[in-house]
Amino acid sequence: MLQQPYDVEVGAGTMSPETFLRVLDPRPFSVAYAQPSRRPADGRYGENPNRLFKHTQFQVVLKPPPGNVQEIYLESLAAIGVDLRQHDLKFEEDNWESPTLGAWGIGWQVMLDGQEITQFTYFQQCGGLDLDPISAEITYGLERIAAFLQDVDSVYDVLWTRTPRPVTYGEVRHLEEVQFSVYNFEDADVEKLWEHLRLYESECQQLLTRLNQLPQDLDLDTLRRFPVLAAYDLCLKCSHLFNLLDARGAISVTERVGIINRIRVLAVGVSKGYSRMIAKTT
Amino acid sequence: MAELLLEIGLEEIPARMIAAAEAELARRVAALLARQRLLAQPSAGILTYSTPRRLAVRVEAVLERQLDLQEQLTGPSWKAAFPDGQPGPAAHAFAKKAGVPVTVLEKIVTAKGEYAAATIQRPGQSAELVLRDALPQEIGALSWPKNMYWRPGKPERFVRPLRWLLCLLDQTVVPLEFAGIRAGSISYGHRVLHGDSPVPIPSPAAYPATLEAAFVVADVAVRRQRIRKDLDAATRMLPGARWREDHDLVEQVTHLTEWPTVLSGNFQPEFLALPQEVLVTVMRDHQKYFAIEDQQGALASHFLAVLNTAVDAQGTAIVRHGNERVLRARFNDARFFWNYDQKIPLNDRLEKLKTVTFQRELGSYFSKTESNQLMAGELAAAVAAHGIVVDHAALEQAVLLAKTDLTTELVKEFTELQGIVGGLYARAQGLGEKVAQAIYSQYMPAGTDGPIPATVEGQILGLADRMATIAEMFAIGLAPSGSKDPFALRRAGNGVIKILAESNLPLTIAEIEAMATHCLPRARSWKSAGALQVFLKERLDFYLRETRGYAYDVVNAVLSTGLTTVSDAMARAQALSQVRGSDDLVAVSTAFKRIKNILRQAAEKQDLYGDSVVSEDLSEAAEQHLYAETLKVAPQVEALRARQQYQPALECIATLRPAIDGFFDQVMVMAPEAHLRRNRLTLIASVLNDFSRIADFSEIIPG
Numbered sequence: 001m002l003q004q005p006y007d008v009e010v011g012a013g014t015m016s017p018e019t020f021l022r023v024l025d026p027r028p029f030s031v032a033y034a035q036p037s038r039r040p041a042d043g044r045y046g047e048n049p050n051r052l053f054k055h056t057q058f059q060v061v062l063k064p065p066p067g068n069v070q071e072i073y074l075e076s077l078a079a080i081g082v083d084l085r086q087h088d089l090k091f092e093e094d095n096w097e098s099p100t101l102g103a104w105g106i107g108w109q110v111m112l113d114g115q116e117i118t119q120f121t122y123f124q125q126c127g128g129l130d131l132d133p134i135s136a137e138i139t140y141g142l143e144r145i146a147a148f149l150q151d152v153d154s155v156y157d158v159l160w161t162r163t164p165r166p167v168t169y170g171e172v173r174h175l176e177e178v179q180f181s182v183y184n185f186e187d188a189d190v191e192k193l194w195e196h197l198r199l200y201e202s203e204c205q206q207l208l209t210r211l212n213q214l215p216q217d218l219d220l221d222t223l224r225r226f227p228v229l230a231a232y233d234l235c236l237k238c239s240h241l242f243n244l245l246d247a248r249g250a251i252s253v254t255e256r257v258g259i260i261n262r263i264r265v266l267a268v269g270v271s272k273g274y275s276r277m278i279a280k281t282t
Numbered sequence: 283m284a285e286l287l288l289e290i291g292l293e294e295i296p297a298r299m300i301a302a303a304e305a306e307l308a309r310r311v312a313a314l315l316a317r318q319r320l321l322a323q324p325s326a327g328i329l330t331y332s333t334p335r336r337l338a339v340r341v342e343a344v345l346e347r348q349l350d351l352q353e354q355l356t357g358p359s360w361k362a363a364f365p366d367g368q369p370g371p372a373a374h375a376f377a378k379k380a381g382v383p384v385t386v387l388e389k390i391v392t393a394k395g396e397y398a399a400a401t402i403q404r405p406g407q408s409a410e411l412v413l414r415d416a417l418p419q420e421i422g423a424l425s426w427p428k429n430m431y432w433r434p435g436k437p438e439r440f441v442r443p444l445r446w447l448l449c450l451l452d453q454t455v456v457p458l459e460f461a462g463i464r465a466g467s468i469s470y471g472h473r474v475l476h477g478d479s480p481v482p483i484p485s486p487a488a489y490p491a492t493l494e495a496a497f498v499v500a501d502v503a504v505r506r507q508r509i510r511k512d513l514d515a516a517t518r519m520l521p522g523a524r525w526r527e528d529h530d531l532v533e534q535v536t537h538l539t540e541w542p543t544v545l546s547g548n549f550q551p552e553f554l555a556l557p558q559e560v561l562v563t564v565m566r567d568h569q570k571y572f573a574i575e576d577q578q579g580a581l582a583s584h585f586l587a588v589l590n591t592a593v594d595a596q597g598t599a600i601v602r603h604g605n606e607r608v609l610r611a612r613f614n615d616a617r618f619f620w621n622y623d624q625k626i627p628l629n630d631r632l633e634k635l636k637t638v639t640f641q642r643e644l645g646s647y648f649s650k651t652e653s654n655q656l657m658a659g660e661l662a663a664a665v666a667a668h669g670i671v672v673d674h675a676a677l678e679q680a681v682l683l684a685k686t687d688l689t690t691e692l693v694k695e696f697t698e699l700q701g702i703v704g705g706l707y708a709r710a711q712g713l714g715e716k717v718a719q720a721i722y723s724q725y726m727p728a729g730t731d732g733p734i735p736a737t738v739e740g741q742i743l744g745l746a747d748r749m750a751t752i753a754e755m756f757a758i759g760l761a762p763s764g765s766k767d768p769f770a771l772r773r774a775g776n777g778v779i780k781i782l783a784e785s786n787l788p789l790t791i792a793e794i795e796a797m798a799t800h801c802l803p804r805a806r807s808w809k810s811a812g813a814l815q816v817f818l819k820e821r822l823d824f825y826l827r828e829t830r831g832y833a834y835d836v837v838n839a840v841l842s843t844g845l846t847t848v849s850d851a852m853a854r855a856q857a858l859s860q861v862r863g864s865d866d867l868v869a870v871s872t873a874f875k876r877i878k879n880i881l882r883q884a885a886e887k888q889d890l891y892g893d894s895v896v897s898e899d900l901s902e903a904a905e906q907h908l909y910a911e912t913l914k915v916a917p918q919v920e921a922l923r924a925r926q927q928y929q930p931a932l933e934c935i936a937t938l939r940p941a942i943d944g945f946f947d948q949v950m951v952m953a954p955e956a957h958l959r960r961n962r963l964t965l966i967a968s969v970l971n972d973f974s975r976i977a978d979f980s981e982i983i984p985g
Contacts, residue, residue: 048618050611064434067445070293071478084474086597087604088545088589090538091334093296095428106430106442108294113604114569114587122430122443133434148604153611249637 003033008233009240012037012098013059013139017232020101023063023126023135024271025278032060034142038240040247043181046174049154050144053180054173058140065122065136073120073138077112081149088113096121100239100263102128102271105137117145127271128264143169184247193248197241201262204234208269220280228273235266283322284346284409284452286311287486289331289338289469290421291446296428297334297537299441303424304332304502308339310420315341318412319348331490331500333540334590335445335470338500340486344451348406355380360389360396373398410456417449418460433462446470450486471496472541474591497541497592506536509588512544513572516586519546523582526573531566535588538570543592547571547606551583553613556620557706563696564612571609585609619691627711628704631686638688641769643758644804647685653754653802654681658746660797661789668788670738673716677739680720683708684743687721701725727780730829734781741785745794748774752817753798757808761817775821782848783825790847791818822848826855835983836862842978850926857928858977866936871979873942877966878980880951884963889952891963899961904941904948909965911941916972928976935973942969 006016013035014020022029035057043053060076062069070091074084094109096119107121119139123131143155146169150158156170208231214223242259245251251259288311295303308330315321322343331338357363357376364373369384377384380400390399422438429439438461447465449456458465468480469489475497483492490500499505509532517525535542553561558581565571571585587605635648644650658681662672687693687704696703705722709715720743723735735741752771755761762771782789795814799805819841825848826837832855840855861867884891900906915938922931951962973979 049614051615065432065443067443074473086593086600088587088591088593088601089474090590091294092538093294093298106428113601114571114608115604122432124430130436132431132436134431148607151603151607153607153614255639255642 001029001031003031005033005035008236009038010035010236011039011239011243013057014096014098014103014137015101015236015239016059017229019059019061019135019137020103020126020267021229021232021271021274023061023123023131024129024275025282026132027282028063028133030060030062032058034058038243040180040184040243043177043184043247045181046156046170046177049156050147052143052155052173053177053184056142058142060138060140061135062138063135064133069136070120073110073118076138077117080145082112091120094119099260100242101126101267102264103267105134107137112148115144115148117141117148127274128268129271129275184244188244188248190245190248190250193241193245193250197238197245200234200237200241201266204231204238204266204270207231207234208266208273211269211273220277223277223280226273226277228270228277231266231273232270235263235270238263238266284344284454285450285486286315286341286344286409286413286456287338287448287450287483287489288340288417288465289336289446289448289483289489290444291336291448291470292440292444293442294334295332295337295441297534299427300332300334300337300537301502301533303426303441304330304337306424307337307420310423311339311341311417314413314416314420315344318416319351319406320345320409320412330502332502332537333498333500333505334538335473335540336498336500338448338489340489344409345406346410346451347408348412350406351404353402353404354390355400355402356390356392357387357398357400360398363387363398376400410451410454413449413451413456414458417456417458421460437461448483450483453485469493469496472498472591475541499541502536505539505542506532509536509539509542509544512542513586513588516544516546517574520574520582520584522577523574523584524577525586526562526575528566528572531570531572535570539588539590541590541592543589545587545589545598545602545605546574547585547587547602547609549583549585549606549609549613553617554581554583556613556617559699559702559706560616560620560692560696561613563699564616565609567696567698568612569605569609571605615695616692619695623690623692623707624710628683628686628707628713629711631689632682634689635685638685641755644754647688650750651682651685653750653804654684654743654746656801657750657753657798658742660801661742661746661749661787661794664789664793664797665738665742665787670786670788672738672742676714676716677720677742679713680708680717680724680739680743681746683713683717684721684724684747727777730776730780730825734784738785738787741781741787744781745778745787748778749794749798750802752778753795753802753805753814756813756817757802757804761813771817772821772824775818776825778818779821779825779848780829783852786849788847788849791815791822791845794818819845822851826851830855832856832859833862835981836977839977839979839981842981843975853926854928854976857932858982860929861932861936862982864936866939867932867979868982868984869939870936870942870973871982872984873939873946874970874974874978875980876946877970881963881967881970884952889959889963891960891967893964895965895968896957896961899957900965901958902949904944905962905965908938908941908945908969911938912965912969912972919973919976923976931976935976935979938969938973 003018010016016035018031018033036054037057038054040053042051044051090111091108092111095106097104103126105121105123109116110118110120121137123135123137146158147155152158156174158169159166160169160172161167211226242263308328312328322345327342329340358372362372363370373384373387376398377387380402382400382402387398387400390397426441429441431439432443444461444463447460447463448467448469449458449465450467455467456465467483469483471481481492481496483489493500513525517523561581562573565573565585571587574582574584576582593601636646638647640647640650658677662674662677666672687700690703693700693703701724702722705718708721709718716739719737720739723740724743724747726732726735735744752774755769755771760769792815823837823841826832827834836855836858839858840851845851895909900909915934919931919934953959
């Protein structure tokens with residue numbers, strides 16, 4: 001099924017509930033969506049041809065992965081105009097891990113003519129929970145692939161549309177890259193960011209505490225009303241604020257471990273709550 | 283006799299794991315065949331293959347059936363089984379259990395007496411059945427650094443999902459099953475060049491050639507050779523050029539390809555203005571390209587990429603264009619970072635270090651720099667006191683700026699270039715060659731093989747940085763223990779020892795501990811009780827054994843005595859290794875062991891010895907002789923030892939052998955007379971003390 005991008009700031013398509021929560025559900029499910037992914041520390045004021053504060057991932061999740069998932073993936077490359085007989089393709093080991101989400105997987109970066117064009121991951125754990133069945137996650141970097149297909153050196157030169165006149169990626173997005181780099185690196189008020197983080201965290205914790213106090217034999221209808229999805233949004237907010245603080249250079253290496261743990265506690269709590277509801281449903 | 287082939291088809295295995303897995307599979311299959319009595323001859327030819335998508339093993343001479351086994355079962359005692367010479371109930375029960383008629387039971391005599399016994403035949407099973415049942419376990423037991431689940435219900439873990447199995451005994455399929463897949467006679471070829479269609483393997487012997495026709499070179503050695511040849515051929519097209527030898531990279535690309543070909547590409551020569559360290563890191567570490575250099579060893583604006591495919595002329599142009607485009611982007615990044623970083627000179631980056639945490643309790647890299655300054659100051663003073671010329675101003679500046687490159691974009695992008703980038707920036711910013719070199723080489727040696735910093739300033743910076751880290755981490759209770767060494771302090775200690783061993787810095791481990799615990803405020807308030815010395819001594823032990831290859835007993839012997847400098851310990855280990863095989867020295871070391879035992883036992887019985895031998899109390903000729911010999915030899919040995927002429931000194935000690943042997947042959951140390959006993963103990967104790975200053979011979983294990 002095709003989904004819409006999630007409308008809360010995320011660092012990667014994986015963090016959309018369509019991946020993060022959906023993979024916890026044992027029922028088969030396959031979904032694809034484009035996801036704008038914000039990584040404040042990757043901003044380069046629009047001056048670097050390949051590095052963006054916000055890039056777009058095309059995310060495909062297949063649960064369970066079909067036996068020929070790699071072949072299906074290769075067909076997807078053919079579908080966007082890559083004739084593999086004219087290119088060099090390698091699957092190179094690249095395992096994925098998100099300490100903030102308590103999630104990790106095994107997989108590859110797919111290299112096409114020396115360019116990484118896809119991250120291919122077999123999800124093993126999410127929110128600290130073992131997955132069964134596992135999911136295959138295929139993440140395409142759309143800007144890179146577009147630059148590759150159009151053979152331009154800078155993503156800003158990617159032609160986005162021809163009508164009613166040629167418009168480039170740069171014309172659409174450059175200003176955003178510049179301004180958000182300025183804000184993320186220079187202007188964001190560190191004290192307020194910390195305050196926001198505390199507020200979102202405590203709101204999320206408050207929900208999770210209530211969730212944990214619900215009686216085990218709660219009926220499904222009541223459990224379904226509990227806003228665990230809202231708790232997840234709050235957790236995503238915390239993650240984004242952490243990234244902003246990081247870009248501001250406000251987090252020391254050791255503090256970092258502590259904050260990552262705090263956010264993981266939220267993600268794990270949400271995963272457990274969601275799984276509990278799913279277990280009652282299925 | 284049949285030939286066996288087993289192929290495990292997988293989704294792409296990580297390149298770094300393939301060689302070990304290929305060897306392990308062969309080892310397991312060979313051991314299984316031997317265990318199951320299926321090997322025609324113990325040294326049967328075993329061939330192994332691997333590509334990113336498969337592991338395979340081929341055994342040329344496998345028996346089609348296990349050898350029959352004759353086995354004797356022991357039953358009840360003969361008397362119990364045949365009470366009156368006739369089979370009783372016990373005999374019948376035993377015969378039934380063994381599956382033989384009671385009439386064939388025989389009498390055997392064992393140490394315990396006479397017993398009834400039955401000889402039974404165990405017919406061998408067919409290899410097909412044995413392998414079908416036993417191979418899956420061997421496949422499942424392969425050890426991988428990182429495993430995954432892929433099937434619902436998580437029945438098994440493996441490196442990557444299994445896609446097919448092939449197992450043949452000659453032309454017969456061995457229908458083993460693993461991970462829900464049954465073995466057949468079908469393999470698969472190159473993903474793109476051959477496509478998805480199955481590749482039937484007619485027989486084990488035909489395996490490599492059949493795959494070759496499906497664009498897979500299964501033999502790793504052949505693939506490696508092909509890559510080397512192609513690298514050479516591609517380089518010949520570039521006049522005056524050669525590819526930079528890189529064994530690790532050759533291995534990596536060998537395990538990343540099934541059908542390797544080599545492609546040469548170019549980059550704009552203006553990128554050569556970037557430091558070659560940066561260019562090579564991008565090419566080798568990030569793109570797995572081979573660098574090209576000219577006759578003088580300078581980088582040329584070309585690269586070689588190893589492809590996992592063969593493309594036609596049009597494809598070559600496309601792939602080259604793609605790889606050049608990626609490299610250009612990477613180089614552009616690097617140049618962007620380089621230029622961007624230049625806007626803030628290293629001197630102005632010191633303040634920024636306050637926001638980079640070194641360790642929670644120890645604070646930022648700014649305070650780390652302060653500790654390094656204190657430690658480097660002590661070291662420099664000590665080194666200078668020994669008459670070694672140190673450029674103190676350059677050293678101070680290098681120490682001050684050593685960590686500032688952690689704030690640069692280039693190091694954030696290429697973390698493996700920390701230190702190197704700082705050195706390059708120092709040079710570009712005109713801080714002087716000595717400063718630049720010291721910063722550049724501060725993390726050297728990189729491993730146990732790498733060279734140490736070339737300049738004395740670099741050596742002192744490298745020592746100061748590591749020693750300050752070690753001492754302060756110890757002081758706050760973070761010393762490594764067991765397998766736990768999260769701050770890699772052992773590696774830092776190895777670096778300290780290697781720098782001391784391979785430089786001319788005349789510093790002892792004791793001095794270094796004293797300096798660290800004196801100059802670093804945190805370490806000063808901590809009661810080290812020699813912990814740093816113990817730690818550094820362990821590292822020295824490791825260095826002497828692992829890097830220098832000295833036998834462990836030689837190392838123990840040398841390190842059991844007082845330590846001067848690391849290079850002195852090496853000189854003693856070298857001398858001892860030279861002479862340890864000589865009969866005389868082995869005899870002396872055995873005698874020293876004996877002396878130690880006697881002294882220990884005497885101490886347990888409160889039998890004390892004195893400070894000096896009373897010559898009038900030496901009653902036996904042999905003890906008089908030993909005493910005279912030691913009086914003669916001791917000053918000679920001391921003189922040689924003082925000049926660090928250890929080998930002649932040791933040879934001199936070995937001349938004591940006849941006197942020592944004579945003493946132990948003819949003299950009873952623990953004499954009933956207290957004064958004789960005390961005197962003899964004093965004599966052997968002085969022998970032990972006088973001649974154990976170069977090495978503790980009692981540690982030597984006779985070869």
